[in-house]
Amino acid sequence: MTVIGISGSPIANSNTDRALQIALDATGQETEFIKLSDYSYSPCRACLGCEHTNICVIKDDATDLAQRIRHADALIVAGYTPYSSLDGWTKSFLERLYQLRHQNGLMMGKPGGIIITSAVPPGNTMLPPACAHAISSATFYMMEEGMEIVGSVGILGNIPCIRCNNEEHCKMSGVKMMFGPDTVRESVKIQNIEDQKETVSALVAMGMDIGKRVENSREK
Numbered sequence: 001m002t003v004i005g006i007s008g009s010p011i012a013n014s015n016t017d018r019a020l021q022i023a024l025d026a027t028g029q030e031t032e033f034i035k036l037s038d039y040s041y042s043p044c045r046a047c048l049g050c051e052h053t054n055i056c057v058i059k060d061d062a063t064d065l066a067q068r069i070r071h072a073d074a075l076i077v078a079g080y081t082p083y084s085s086l087d088g089w090t091k092s093f094l095e096r097l098y099q100l101r102h103q104n105g106l107m108m109g110k111p112g113g114i115i116i117t118s119a120v121p122p123g124n125t126m127l128p129p130a131c132a133h134a135i136s137s138a139t140f141y142m143m144e145e146g147m148e149i150v151g152s153v154g155i156l157g158n159i160p161c162i163r164c165n166n167e168e169h170c171k172m173s174g175v176k177m178m179f180g181p182d183t184v185r186e187s188v189k190i191q192n193i194e195d196q197k198e199t200v201s202a203l204v205a206m207g208m209d210i211g212k213r214v215e216n217s218r219e220k
Ligand SMILES: Cc1cc2nc3c(=O)[nH]c(=O)nc-3n(C[C@H](O)[C@H](O)[C@H](O)COP(=O)(O)O)c2cc1C
Pocket: 009, 011, 013, 014, 015, 016, 017, 080, 081, 082, 083, 084, 085, 117, 118, 119, 120, 130, 131, 156, 157, 158, 159, 160
């Protein structure tokens, strides 16, 4: 009986990963952290090969991971926002959870939490609302499976351009796009989830809430 957290961030020890770990630790339950980019899988092929068995017919890692999620008590989905949308690792994996749906609604009633890292600075209304868009995407998955959506937390992350040596002369600089045409990458504050105190509190609160619901459902 566990709370499983999936991270769609392929970056090692990313803000997304660390935020997920904070929420998992706060559940007070046995937890499992799954970094999706450590596995190999494709999106759902819509073949309906799972319709009678709730087991996907594709022989790859998502089939096994989905069966682990089937037996978990709760799920926390953590993703990030390339092109202002939910990342492909997370989206493809959520599609593969379609196998748990048919006849039995195997995710129904399970508590779910969502964590999304995006780089749009607060108050910036010129860029697409990446965080809200990705939260919606993960929320719709949980809604459509009848999960109990406990909450969602948005985190401020870093754009890849702050690690790029060509940034100064780049026509497509994300630094300039996010922070204005005169900004240089050295002046951009590097975001660490541990410094975002209110966000950490929100992650802990969400994790504790999920933990309590798991405890309550076990007592019933
Ligand atoms: C390929 C790529 C594209 C990205 N595009 C966007 C974007 O369009 N909007 C946005 O808010 N953040 C964008 N980001 C930044 C991420 O949403 C996020 O802040 C960062 O990748 C999180 O990494 P971290 O968990 O290591 O901090 C992009 C990141 C990558 C790697």
